[in-house]
Amino acid sequence: xxxxxxxxxxxxxxxxxxxxxxxxxxxxxxxxxxxxxxxxxxxxxxxxxxxxxxxxxxxxxxxxxxxxxxxxxxxxxxxxxxxxxxxxxxxxxxxxxxxxxxxxxxxxxxxxxxxxxxxxxxxxxxxxxxxxxxxxxxxxxxxxxxxxxxxxxxxxxxxxxxxxxxxxxxxxxxxxxxxxxxxxxxxxxxxxxxxxxxxxxxxxxxxxxxxxxxxxxxxxxxxxxxxxxxxxxxxxxxxxxxxxxxxxxxxxxxxxxxxxxx
Amino acid sequence: xxxxxxxxxxxxxxxxxxxxxxxxxxxxxxxxxxxxxxxxxxxxxxxxxxxxxxxxxxxxxxxxxxxxxxxxxxxxxxxxxxxxxxxxxxxxxxxxxxxxxxxxxxxxxxxxxxxxxxxxxxxxxxxxxxxxxxxxxxxxxxxxxxxxxxxxxxxxxxxxxxxxxxxxxxxxxxxxxxxxxxxxxxxxxxxxxxxxxxxxxxxxxxxxxxxxxxxxxxxxxxxxxxxxxxxxxxxxxxxxxxxxxxxxxxxxxxxxxxxxxxxxxxxxxxxxxxxxxxxxxxxxxxxxxxxxxxxxxxxxxxxxxxxxxxxxxxxxxxxxxxxxxxxxxxxxxxxxxxxxxxxxxxxxxxxxxxxxxxxxxxxxxxxxxxxxxxxxxxxxxxxxxxxxxxxxxxxxxxxxxxxxxxxxxxxxxxxxxxxxxxxxxxxxxxxxxxxxxxxxxx
Numbered sequence: 001x002x003x004x005x006x007x008x009x010x011x012x013x014x015x016x017x018x019x020x021x022x023x024x025x026x027x028x029x030x031x032x033x034x035x036x037x038x039x040x041x042x043x044x045x046x047x048x049x050x051x052x053x054x055x056x057x058x059x060x061x062x063x064x065x066x067x068x069x070x071x072x073x074x075x076x077x078x079x080x081x082x083x084x085x086x087x088x089x090x091x092x093x094x095x096x097x098x099x100x101x102x103x104x105x106x107x108x109x110x111x112x113x114x115x116x117x118x119x120x121x122x123x124x125x126x127x128x129x130x131x132x133x134x135x136x137x138x139x140x141x142x143x144x145x146x147x148x149x150x151x152x153x154x155x156x157x158x159x160x161x162x163x164x165x166x167x168x169x170x171x172x173x174x175x176x177x178x179x180x181x182x183x184x185x186x187x188x189x190x191x192x193x194x195x196x197x198x199x200x201x202x203x204x205x206x207x208x209x210x211x212x213x214x215x216x217x218x219x220x221x222x223x224x225x226x227x228x229x230x231x232x233x234x235x236x237x238x239x240x241x242x243x244x245x246x247x248x249x250x251x252x253x254x255x256x257x258x259x260x261x262x
Numbered sequence: 263x264x265x266x267x268x269x270x271x272x273x274x275x276x277x278x279x280x281x282x283x284x285x286x287x288x289x290x291x292x293x294x295x296x297x298x299x300x301x302x303x304x305x306x307x308x309x310x311x312x313x314x315x316x317x318x319x320x321x322x323x324x325x326x327x328x329x330x331x332x333x334x335x336x337x338x339x340x341x342x343x344x345x346x347x348x349x350x351x352x353x354x355x356x357x358x359x360x361x362x363x364x365x366x367x368x369x370x371x372x373x374x375x376x377x378x379x380x381x382x383x384x385x386x387x388x389x390x391x392x393x394x395x396x397x398x399x400x401x402x403x404x405x406x407x408x409x410x411x412x413x414x415x416x417x418x419x420x421x422x423x424x425x426x427x428x429x430x431x432x433x434x435x436x437x438x439x440x441x442x443x444x445x446x447x448x449x450x451x452x453x454x455x456x457x458x459x460x461x462x463x464x465x466x467x468x469x470x471x472x473x474x475x476x477x478x479x480x481x482x483x484x485x486x487x488x489x490x491x492x493x494x495x496x497x498x499x500x501x502x503x504x505x506x507x508x509x510x511x512x513x514x515x516x517x518x519x520x521x522x523x524x525x526x527x528x529x530x531x532x533x534x535x536x537x538x539x540x541x542x543x544x545x546x547x548x549x550x551x552x553x554x555x556x557x558x559x560x561x562x563x564x565x566x567x568x569x570x571x572x573x574x575x576x577x578x579x580x581x582x583x584x585x586x587x588x589x590x591x592x593x594x595x596x597x598x599x600x601x602x603x604x605x606x607x608x609x610x611x612x613x614x615x616x617x618x619x620x621x622x623x624x625x626x627x628x629x630x631x632x633x634x635x636x637x638x639x640x641x642x643x644x645x646x647x648x649x650x651x652x653x654x655x656x657x658x659x660x661x662x663x664x665x666x667x668x669x670x671x672x673x674x675x676x677x678x679x680x681x682x683x684x685x686x687x688x689x690x691x692x693x694x695x696x697x698x699x700x701x702x703x704x
Contacts, residue, residue, distance in 0.1 A: 050660050051659070051660070052656060053656075074659065075656065075659035075660050076658075076659040076660075076661075076662050076663055076664050076665070079659070079662035080662050084660075085660050087657070087660075090657070091651075091653055091654050091657045093654060093657070093671075093672070093675060094675055094676070094679050095674070095675030095676055095677070095678045095679035095682075096671055096672070096675035096678075100671075101658075101661070101671070102661070104663055104667065104671065105658075105661035105663055106662075108661075108662045108663050108664070109662040112662070144675070144679075161661065165661065165662070
């Protein structure tokens with residue numbers, strides 16, 4: 001069974017249609033990159049998969065996680081079932097430490113899965129270990145979530161959270177944006193360390209740069225709310241070479257030929 | 263619980279019902295002339311000063327109807343002795359007060375602090391420190407409004423704390439102020455005067471406790487006076503444990519001389535009516551003032567904080583960080599003013615208020631103000647008020663946390679942010695019971 005199947009996903013926000021029928025199948029262990037120019041709907045797709053309720057999703061759309069339609073499930077339940085999103089712009093939570101925040105998260109997830117809660121001291125030790133691995137100073141465990149963190153530190157903290165919550169499907173929403181090469185490498189290493197035959201990733205990015213470090217099995221190009229091209233890693237290289245302008249040209253050709261027929 | 267009492271009817275004929283009031287308070291004690299002067303002065307002010315109303319500046323949000331209802335006959339009750347069992351367990355456990363006021367009865371375990379002078383006002387008069395009490399109380403400000411007039415005209419006793427020159431008190435001094443209101447329309451007028459001499463240093467906590475069961479049955483009219491002499495340093499905490507039935511007015515005035523510092527922390531835990539006024543006068547150069555405060559409000563409660571920080575001399579630093587949590591139908595008001603006098607060059611002041619509103623009906627009203635007459639200063643102020651941001655709740659959800667739990671964690675985070683600046687352990691436990699958490703699990 002596929003891990004995730006997205007069927008005919010159409011979505012809008014404030015009356016504006018963003019996604020116009022997305023079809024996507026992800027099997028366990030696969031890494032899918034979703035690329036596309038700004039405004040093509042990449043982040044919307046990520047948000048809808050994570051359960052963001054600000055979007056209106058068409059009633060005939062389906063999101064199947066291990067065969068179960070999760071389309072009307074609130075975000076926290078999706079997370080408990082194994083979905084994780086690393087945000088492009090992680091929010092700051094003043095007054096709540098990383099340890100306290102993530103300890104609560106882990107135990108909520110464990111509780112939903114019928115597992116015993118984990119003790120906070122044991123948890124903090126684990127958390128500090130993960131932070132070290134991902135290149136974040138372990139003292140950040142005591143600091144308020146993302147407060148006063150630099151852009152790179154926030155992104156690393158997202159990856160730390162992913163490592164701690166151990167999802168089966170991780171969605172990385174432009175995790176590479178604004179990262180210098182060192183931060184990019186440590187984020188990628190964190191992701192690669194987690195790759196396994198059971199765990200899948202959706203890597204959303206505007207640039208091919210990140211994909212040099214996180215090698216995807218499939219690359220999809222999203223443009224104006226549709227997946228217009230799918231392929232292997234070579235597609236990412238092609239995009240890097242050609243940019244996104246050729247998409248516009250192709251679409252214009254398509255539109256004008258349609259116009260000619262009618 | 264036998265003691266003396268007097269009745270005050272605060273209607274239009276208040277002048278008549280107050281005649282002879284001070285005589286009742288004497289209880290056989292002969293006040294010195296200056297004390298008589300304060301009482302008389304307070305009485306005169308009480309007769310002249312108008313009752314503030316909705317159009318009076320700084321009283322616009324304050325509904326004083328429960329105080330000045332003509333049907334009420336407030337009874338000032340003075341007890342003979344204190345009862346330690348009236349102190350809530352959390353205060354006993356954390357602070358274990360050694361100085362207790364209970365409706366005028368004062369109990370001081372003096373031997374706990376051999377190098378500190380702690381006495382009732384009346385007892386202090388008999389000692390060499392009587393002159394300090396005299397000078398400072400008499401030279402205190404004229405009553406600015408009717409509540410301060412009441413404090414003065416009914417000043418039958420008080421707690422006096424004196425820290426001698428160059429004395430460093432490492433062990434904190436904890437004070438409990440208990441006001442009992444078992445009968446209806448009871449009044450209590452607690453008064454504290456703290457005096458730190460040159461180069462003295464101390465930590466003092468004061469806990470206000472109201473014990474009453476009848477609605478609006480207890481009026482607690484409190485005055486705190488703090489004087490910090492040159493290079494004196496005070497860490498201070500006052501906590502108000504709110505109740506449904508007490509009307510509380512608290513006026514705090516602080517004077518700080520050069521090189522002195524004040525670290526003032528305040529916890530206002532939901533009460534039927536709380537109005538707290540803090541007035542800090544920075545009278546010397548190089549003074550540091552830090553004020554941290556948290557108001558938690560619930561039910562139909564009202565809580566108002568009025569602050570005035572006056573930089574009268576230069577090179578002073580003031581930092582004000584106040585937070586308000588509004589729940590249900592409560593109303594929280596914050597008014598903070600920084601005044602920089604023409605002589606107060608190089609003053610450096612930051613004032614920040616943050617309000618978190620947990621219900622559509624909870625009102626939080628914040629107004630920070632600056633009044634600057636010096637040109638070489640650094641002053642900033644700001645206020646933000648709003649509900650828990652939906653994008654934050656969503657972030658929690660994407661980490662598997664239910665929105666109700668997310669809200670609770672956000673609230674905790676919000677209050678902890680200011681509580682962690684309080685230089686006192688254990689204050690976090692005080693807020694239990696004042697935050698209405700809902701943890702409905704799906």
